[in-house]
Amino acid sequence: MKIPDLLHIRESLASRIILWVVLYVVIILTISGYVGDYFVRKFIWEVQENGIMHAIAARRLSLALTMVSLISLIVLTGQLRRLIHKLIDPLTAFTQVADEVAKGNLQATLPEIKSRDEMQQLRHSFSIMQQSLSEQMEELKQVNAAKGRIEGELQAACNIQQSMLPKAYLPDAYSHCLDICGQLISAKDVGGDLYDFFVSNGKLFFCIGDVSGKGVPAALVMAMTLSQFRNVARYEGNIRQIIQSLNATRCEGNDTLMFVTFFAGVLDLETGLLQYCNAGHNKPFIMNGSISELPAKPDLPLGVSDDAVYAVREYTLQSDSTLFLYTDGLTEAMTARREQFGRERLQNTLRKGAGCRELIEEMTLAVRQFVGDAPQSDDLTMLAIHWKNE
Amino acid sequence: MTTEVYKLSEELDSFNSQEEQDGILAILEKGQSVILDMTACKYVSSTGLRVLLYSKKVAAAKGLKLYLVGVSEEVMDIMNVTGFDSFFDTYRTIDEVPR
Numbered sequence: 001m002k003i004p005d006l007l008h009i010r011e012s013l014a015s016r017i018i019l020w021v022v023l024y025v026v027i028i029l030t031i032s033g034y035v036g037d038y039f040v041r042k043f044i045w046e047v048q049e050n051g052i053m054h055a056i057a058a059r060r061l062s063l064a065l066t067m068v069s070l071i072s073l074i075v076l077t078g079q080l081r082r083l084i085h086k087l088i089d090p091l092t093a094f095t096q097v098a099d100e101v102a103k104g105n106l107q108a109t110l111p112e113i114k115s116r117d118e119m120q121q122l123r124h125s126f127s128i129m130q131q132s133l134s135e136q137m138e139e140l141k142q143v144n145a146a147k148g149r150i151e152g153e154l155q156a157a158c159n160i161q162q163s164m165l166p167k168a169y170l171p172d173a174y175s176h177c178l179d180i181c182g183q184l185i186s187a188k189d190v191g192g193d194l195y196d197f198f199v200s201n202g203k204l205f206f207c208i209g210d211v212s213g214k215g216v217p218a219a220l221v222m223a224m225t226l227s228q229f230r231n232v233a234r235y236e237g238n239i240r241q242i243i244q245s246l247n248a249t250r251c252e253g254n255d256t257l258m259f260v261t262f263f264a265g266v267l268d269l270e271t272g273l274l275q276y277c278n279a280g281h282n283k284p285f286i287m288n289g290s291i292s293e294l295p296a297k298p299d300l301p302l303g304v305s306d307d308a309v310y311a312v313r314e315y316t317l318q319s320d321s322t323l324f325l326y327t328d329g330l331t332e333a334m335t336a337r338r339e340q341f342g343r344e345r346l347q348n349t350l351r352k353g354a355g356c357r358e359l360i361e362e363m364t365l366a367v368r369q370f371v372g373d374a375p376q377s378d379d380l381t382m383l384a385i386h387w388k389n390e
Numbered sequence: 391m392t393t394e395v396y397k398l399s400e401e402l403d404s405f406n407s408q409e410e411q412d413g414i415l416a417i418l419e420k421g422q423s424v425i426l427d428m429t430a431c432k433y434v435s436s437t438g439l440r441v442l443l444y445s446k447k448v449a450a451a452k453g454l455k456l457y458l459v460g461v462s463e464e465v466m467d468i469m470n471v472t473g474f475d476s477f478f479d480t481y482r483t484i485d486e487v488p489r
Binding site: 212279 | 477
């Protein structure tokens with residue numbers, strides 16, 4: 001095997017440097033050795049043969065040899081310097097490229113490396129890194145664009161959900177005896193809470209509900225349930241039939257078992273007779289001087305069992321009564337320390353007594369103040385209905 | 391009918407629902423009814439209720455049973471409020487479960 005191959009000269013800058021230094025030292029030592037040796041011997045001989053004067057004359061040759069060694073010293077030093085620069089300069093160039101890339105210029109050009117040693121490897125690795133960074137940035141850009149699109153779509157879906165919900169009772173033939181206000185603030189863009197109300201043939205149909213779960217899946221079930229309630233209640237006056245119809249639909253093909261807690265009622269606007277069904281929902285509060293919960297022991301939520309039986313209850317409202325319906329997003333609203341708003345605070349706020357809109361605004365404010373900076377964890381939904389006998 | 395006991399942890403919500411569901415289903419797959427030991431469980435979210443609901447449906451489909459044992463006051467409250475109290479077979483202790 002040839003010695004250069006053994007030391008991997010072509011692939012190793014370190015080996016090249018070592019070889020040059022060794023060569024350097026060897027040459028210096030050799031020359032100095034020869035010169036020294038020759039000079040001493042010659043001088044002694046001259047002194048012996050021809051005396052001191054002649055000996056000094058002989059020094060001129062040694063001097064010449066000394067000059068030669070000095071020149072080769074300079075040349076070799078020059079070579080070493082060249083070699084060291086060959087090492088340092090590319091590193092400086094790489095440093096500059098790294099700075100460029102850090103600033104965001106991923107296309108910065110790498111220095112040319114002609115050798116096949118560690119420098120070439122460094123260049124190769126650098127090149128791969130630049131390539132990889134470039135690809136990752138591209139991917140990130142695409143992911144962000146997709147995210148932006150989804151957020152846009154969710155916002156649009158949120159708008160659709162909000163437009164499905166009636167906000168306030170518009171003045172009509174029953175404005176003298178009826179006032180209603182509803183509000184839904186969803187935790188994410190789209191949510192699973194719902195409510196509805198409308199007047200038909202002297203009767204107020206209303207409902208409130210909560211789909212188990214959050215986000216897009218719950219929103220889909222919410223939309224289906226809401227539109228079905230509206231459709232069925234417009235021609236079916238019997239509250240039990242309405243609920244059973246909704247339950248049957250919810251149970252069909254309910255692979256993901258998304259159930260819906262639901263409260264629906266019909267209020268006769270002339271007599272104040274309220275007929276209602278409670279499918280696993282929070283009992284509404286009734287206010288008429290005092291505050292109490294409507295007697296409404298919950299039956300199974302919608303979508304649990306197609307055999308479920310729903311009891312219809314009746315309650316006659318006193319004149320100037322307010323019915324307050326809500327979902328558990330209100331009572332379970334939490335502070336950062338996981339303390340819940342609860343039914344007591346809810347009742348205390350109800351005690352302040354107000355018109356429907358003011359009541360809901362008061363309640364929303366009370367919850368916001370209680371929760372503080374903690375993020376909203378569930379949809380906040382309320383429906384207030386005020387009836388007077390006139 | 392053979393039964394096997396499965397103990398639920400302190401909470402049944404979206405974080406551990408999949409794990410607990412898999413545990414219960416594993417027992418049903420073996421053809422055994424499940425006695426769900428709920429003595430440690432203090433809270434069940436709506437996701438948790440869906441786990442119980444689904445378990446009961448799978449059990450019923452296989453002709454098996456799901457018994458809830460040692461349901462705490464807090465969880466019973468949750469079930470009362472959501473109308474689920476009469477839907478599940480609940481017992482105070484394991485001994486009360488019909489074998």
